[in-house]
Amino acid sequence: MGGSRFGRRLLAAVVAAMAAASFLVVGAPAAQAAPGDVTITGHGFGHGRGLSQWGAYGYATRSGWTHQQILAHFYGNTAAGDIGNPAIIVRLIAMDNRTLAVTSGQTFTVGGRQLAAGTAGVVSRNADGSWQLSTRTSCTGTATGSVRITTPTFATLAAPGDDVRRMLTLCAPEARAYRGTLSLVWDGSALRTVNRLPMEEYLRGVVPREAPATWGDGAGINALRAQAVAARSYAQGENRTAYAKTCDTTTCQVYGGAGLNGSSLEDARTNRAVADTAGDVRTLNGQVARTEFSSSSGGWTAGGTFPAVVDAGDVVSPYHNWSTTVTRAQISAAFGVGTLQAIQVLSRNGLGADGGRVLTVRVTGSTRAVTVSGLEFRTALGLRSDWFSVGPVVDPTQSDISPVHVAAARTNLGTVVAFVRGTNGSIYASTGTATAFSPWQRIPFTASTGPSAVSWDGRRIEVFAVGTDRHLYHTSTVVDSNGRPTTFAPWDYVGGTFTTAVTVASLGNRRLLIAGRGTNGQVYVRSFDNSGWSAFRSAGGQAVSAPAVDVLADGTYRVSVVGTDGVVWTRAVSGTGATPLGAWTSTGRPSGFAPGASATTWWAANVRALAVSNGQSVREVWGDGRVVDVGGTATSAVALTEQGTGEVWAFVRGRDNALWVNITDGATSTWRSAGGLLG
Structure with missing residues (x-):
């Protein structure tokens, strides 16, 4: 098709003032889906082929381009041409398979017979293929006669100029007025109505239907001129049927005639754009190009x-x-x-x-x-x-009780790198100590969940995130002598299809286990070692949260999730091959957010804490049986790390949507903000 109708769309551009005050804020938050x-x-x-109407407007108003520059840009393999002002025949789609009833405010003819102003003529097709004219006192008046005619064509006796009342007007609820002639044709199976008129008059009924006439109030007039040339070329390049070159809907390009219910549909600004480019077209290989837009x-x-x-x-x-x-x-x-x-x-x-x-x-x-x-x-x-x-x-029946996920990986003693998903979907990293966190570093990626991260040796960090296609992706970085990330590798595809964030833990150098919830609500695991990735394996269960994974002293992993009963359940997984071991076991501990585990890497796994909720606060259940309530208000899953000194660091999104950090030794704890604005 030529284009899409602006009349059915928002015509005013949306202007948004974007502030760069925060490193994670990119645009306003999107409306929440059910x-x-x-x-x-x-x-x-639209289809995007050829001229972009808004693009033309932008080039005209922001770059000062002429209409010739706009056309040369969007139709780069074409040349300028001129066709003069030929007649064009347009099929009126809404009139398909209907008789043709017409009136006019001046004397008009049909089949060579004159009808007085204000009266109406109705043309129909007889069973033998001949044409029948019925006359009425008005569109809704009484019948005054009926006669066979040889040519089913309506025409005004004199040129109507710009007075829509003196044009041919359809007798219909929408009384559209047309320049030129109106005819009924038989296409072999149905009746069709066509409008024949000069090309330049036709375009006066097209351009204001395809682009806002208000663009002509300033530099946007060049966008309207470009539209006029594109519409002229498109129409001339059409050859829809034997009886009509084009049609009047978005299947071709929108043409509304000259008037509706006694009022003009044309506009002086679009008329000017048509007149300024009279006859101009684009040609391709010596022929008029069908210039889509x-x-x-x-x-x-x-x-x-x-x-x-x-x-x-x-x-x-x-x-x-x-x-x-x-x-x-x-x-x-x-x-x-x-x-x-x-x-x-x-x-x-x-x-x-x-x-x-x-x-x-x-x-x-x-x-x-x-x-x-x-x-x-x-x-x-x-x-x-x-x-x-x-x-x-x-699946809404597989709800995620804490869809916001954060991650943290310890590098040096007293140094942790935190990872979050920003409001723009990108992943961000910040390196922190007990006293300060660095500015956030963007890791370009569009994620649908928060990240997960682990370091298997304190010198390299593996980062995982689920993309908008719900598949898992991975990047990595080495850290400098201060434990800070350097350059992140390009993201690579890991696979799977997940409905929560995926978490990761490490049992040794080049040994990983990832776990996430699949589309059926079950937990799926996959391991990595020197042999590469294992196959994905189902660990079963029915989870309403993302899993947590930590390492156990016997060389296995432990996967923890919140089950459909709201309680944290755990299951062991082998250290090699990701084989689920034993059965799911209930901890008996309820949690309103996804659990977090501190012993995510083999070289910092002394405390072995598991984080669950205590209302909206964070409760840590340590491996020695102690229950440490560190407080706070969590609006996300919890990420835990160990320092190897008996300290546990907990990372959560707070009520202000910033990242907060708690440091506890089991007896005292301190909260501080790491900043940011998490998505």
Whole structure:
């Protein structure tokens, strides 16, 4: 199609004042989706091919581009041309398979017969294929006669100028007025109504339907001029049917005629844009190019007939970035997959943020999995474009009692590196001592959960996070002599499909165990050693929280989760191969947030504390049986680390959404803020 109708959209751009006062604050918080909803974010509005209307406006108003520069940018392989002012025939879709009833405020003709101003003529098709004219005193008046005619065409006796009352007007609830002639045609199976008029008059009814006329009040007039040329070329490049070159809906490009219910639909500003570019078109290989256009590119055009280009002007678009929520039931019904389990983007075009427009996506449910194109996915769910990213698919019956997850890894004695997820989805790190924390360091990544981290030797840190596709990813860094991270490696894919954060612990050098909750509510584990990664294994259970993992003195791991009864349960897992051992055992200790474990690495595992909730406060159950209530107010899961000196450090998000740290030796404890704003 040529483009999408601005008349049905927000016309005013959204201007947001962004403050850079905090290292983790990026934009305003998104509206919360209901349990079970899937959040989809994206860029742009429309197919993205050719000219971006908002991009054109941005280039015109922010960069001072002329309409020729705009056209040359978006249609880079075309040249300027001129077609004069040919006639064009437009199919009026709403009139399909209907008789044609017309009136006018001046004398008009049909089939060569004159009808007086204010009367109405109705043309229909007889069974033998001939045409019948019925006349009335008005559109709703009494019949005055009926006669066969040879040509089912209406025309005004004199040119109406810009007076919509003297144009041909449909006898319909929406009394649309048209320049030129109106005719009824038979396409071999149904009646069609067509409007024949000069191209330049046709464009006066197109441009204000496709772009806001208000853009013509200033430098935006060049965006309207570019739109006029694109619309002219698109129409001339069309050849829809034998009886009509184009149509009047978004299937072609929107054309509303000249008037509606006695009022003009044209605008002096868009008329000026049409007149200023009279006859101008874009040509490709010596022919008039069918110059597609759409509302907003999102920052990159999609390519196709015209080369894909960066669209810096689109930054002014209210659709440059967008977000919407869709229920799991809607997605399941749209693709017929049973109970929705996962959505995975398989391929993108590689242009722009998030990897660009989606080429293929897999939708998996309880009965089948289907792979569809990005366009098919967009169409089925009514998304603004095929440039999108899909948030996690979570079964509301598998709720996560503490979806905010933090992590901490001890490096040097008295030094801990904390990891959090910011409000923009990125992962951040800060190195702290008992007295101060460093500024936050961003680790670029778009995560759907908080991170997990461990150091197997105090010199290297392994970091894991679940992406927006619900799969697990990993990065790592070595630390300097002060225990601070240096450069983080690129994120690599680990796999799995998780509905909570994933946690990690280490039994020795190059030995890890990760654990997270799968889409069926069970806990899944996977180990790493010198042989590489094991397969994912189910440890069973039904969890309502992310797991915690710590190391035991016998060389095994312990996985802890909050079960559906609200109580913390534990199960042992082998140190090699991630084989679950024994059965799940209840600790008898309730918790309102995901548990935390201090003995996450073999070289700092003296206290072996397990954190649970005490109301909203933090309670630590130490390995020697002591129960240490350190207080505070936790709005996240708890991350614990040990110093090897009998101290335990606890990290949580507080009521202010900042990261808070508690240091206790079992007798006294101190809270302090590490700052930030956690997502």
